Amino acid sequence: xxxxxxxxxxxxxxxxxxxxxxxxxxxxxxxxxxxxxxxxxxxxxxxxxxxxxxxxxxxxxxxxxxxxxxxxxxxxxxxxxxxxxxxxxxxxxxxxxxxxxxxxxxxxxxxxxxxxxxxxxxxxxxxxxxxxxxxxxxxxxxxxxxxxxxxxxxxxxxxxxxxxxxxxxxxxxxxxxxxxxxxxxxxxxxxxxxxxxxxxxxxxxxxxxxxxxxxxxxxxxxxxxxxxxxxxxxxxxxx
Numbered sequence: 001x002x003x004x005x006x007x008x009x010x011x012x013x014x015x016x017x018x019x020x021x022x023x024x025x026x027x028x029x030x031x032x033x034x035x036x037x038x039x040x041x042x043x044x045x046x047x048x049x050x051x052x053x054x055x056x057x058x059x060x061x062x063x064x065x066x067x068x069x070x071x072x073x074x075x076x077x078x079x080x081x082x083x084x085x086x087x088x089x090x091x092x093x094x095x096x097x098x099x100x101x102x103x104x105x106x107x108x109x110x111x112x113x114x115x116x117x118x119x120x121x122x123x124x125x126x127x128x129x130x131x132x133x134x135x136x137x138x139x140x141x142x143x144x145x146x147x148x149x150x151x152x153x154x155x156x157x158x159x160x161x162x163x164x165x166x167x168x169x170x171x172x173x174x175x176x177x178x179x180x181x182x183x184x185x186x187x188x189x190x191x192x193x194x195x196x197x198x199x200x201x202x203x204x205x206x207x208x209x210x211x212x213x214x215x216x217x218x219x220x221x222x223x224x225x226x227x228x229x230x231x232x233x234x235x236x237x238x239x
Contacts, residue, residue: 024229027222034218041153041212050206057201069203076201083198086191087156092163096120099167111170118224122162125220126155129212153212154205160195161217164188 040046061072070077085091096119103112131137134150148155168188172181196214199205205213 020229024226027225030218031222031226034215034222037215038153038212038219041208041215044208046208046211047206050208053200053207054203071201071203080198080201083194084156084202084204087160087163087195087199092159095163095167114228115166115170118166118221119163121224122159122217122220125216126153126158129153129158129216130155151205152209153216154196154199154209155213156199157192157196157205157210157213158217160192161214162220164191165217165221 057071061076064070064072064074064077070080072080096116099115100112103109103115130150130152133152137149165185165188168184171184175181175184192214196210199210200207
């Protein structure tokens with residue numbers, strides 16, 4: 001039996017069910033919030049905030065030079081570009097390869113395929129959203145990897161959300177101490193936040209586009225988590 005804070009003894013199965021029910025409520029709440037934020041960004045509800053942030057950055061930091069659209073001195077731009085790179089194509093690709101290789105070496109095929117589904121599915125979702133909002137579709141497939149076909153939503157913000165939170169969740173499932181799990185998730189949230197604001201500070205994206213990237217990433221993660229729980233509940237296979 002499990003003892004609660006009040007001293008009462010709880011049935012382990014009932015305690016586990018209650019925790020699972022709370023997790024479902026949180027997942028549905030985040031899914032709803034992410035959907036609302038994405039729709040608001042698509043309708044331009046945050047355009048005023050985006051313009052206000054840009055004006056504030058210009059007033060506070062100024063442009064780097066007369067030829068650029070970046071804000072602040074060159075050392076500030078260098079730092080911002082470094083943070084932005086955490087959500088870039090090369091770093092995310094290397095992260096996918098390294099993580100997939102790790103699970104392959106451990107022969108943990110279950111987590112390997114779950115990881116690949118979440119991250120590669122997130123990439124497919126991001127490209128789909130960019131295709132929908134793109135003014136012009138490139139003819140060459142390689143242009144999808146080199147050029148940015150659309151600034152909406154922010155691919156760095158979306159993939160940062162999907163990749164780093166997925167890694168964090170996978171790690172927490174092996175961690176026993178609550179403090180360690182909280183630390184792991186907090187670090188992933190900070191990384192995701194830094195990637196998003198760096199895209200605003202380096203003038204690559206507006207606040208609207210970053211919010212769209214964050215919310216789209218959250219929607220995808222919530223759908224994957226709910227699908228995992230649904231399959232686990234209704235299937236004989238362990239996932």
